[in-house]
Amino acid sequence: MAILCADKKFERFEDVTPKILKTENVKLLLCDLDNTLRLHSEKEPADELADWIADCKSAGVQIVIISNNGRKKMMQKFCEPIDVPCVWWAKKPMSKKLTEAMAEYEISPSETVMLGDKWSTDVLAAKFAGVRAWKVDHRRDVV
Ligand SMILES: [Mg+2]
Numbered sequence: 001m002a003i004l005c006a007d008k009k010f011e012r013f014e015d016v017t018p019k020i021l022k023t024e025n026v027k028l029l030l031c032d033l034d035n036t037l038r039l040h041s042e043k044e045p046a047d048e049l050a051d052w053i054a055d056c057k058s059a060g061v062q063i064v065i066i067s068n069n070g071r072k073k074m075m076q077k078f079c080e081p082i083d084v085p086c087v088w089w090a091k092k093p094m095s096k097k098l099t100e101a102m103a104e105y106e107i108s109p110s111e112t113v114m115l116g117d118k119w120s121t122d123v124l125a126a127k128f129a130g131v132r133a134w135k136v137d138h139r140r141d142v143v
Helices: 020-023 047-058 072-079 097-104 119-129
Strands: 008-012 028-031 062-066 111-114 132-136
Touching: 008 072, 020 047, 028 072, 028 097, 047 062, 097 111, 097 119, 111 119
Parallel strands: 008 132, 028 062, 028 111, 111 132
Antiparallel strands: none
8 A cells, every 4th residue: 555655664773764755855754753763661761772872863854752551650751861853642643733743833744754663653653744754674672
């Protein structure tokens, strides 16, 4: 189904470099959290995530984490050290929270990307919001 086609695919979030964001004219990067920026087992942001967030910010890209995870306190605790706004219980694929983030930062859909690991939530929410969908490989805990 064409509606479920990601516009770009990456292995991991680190592959979405500030250079690519600049080339692609991305001002607002909406990110899924679980299995995209972290594994479920990660209670604190990994160093590579903190570094990546800092690099994106330095490049002038606003990042907002938009998650379907409903654990508000956990999300706030996770996002505080990396200083990134987060939206919990976003109910993707509904696009309301994506649209609200664009309105808050006054950034147009053409300058916005939704980055996530799931077709049925992240990619579809992006399509409903009229923004580009970039997909990363689903990250799993190694047991
Ligand atoms: Mg996910």
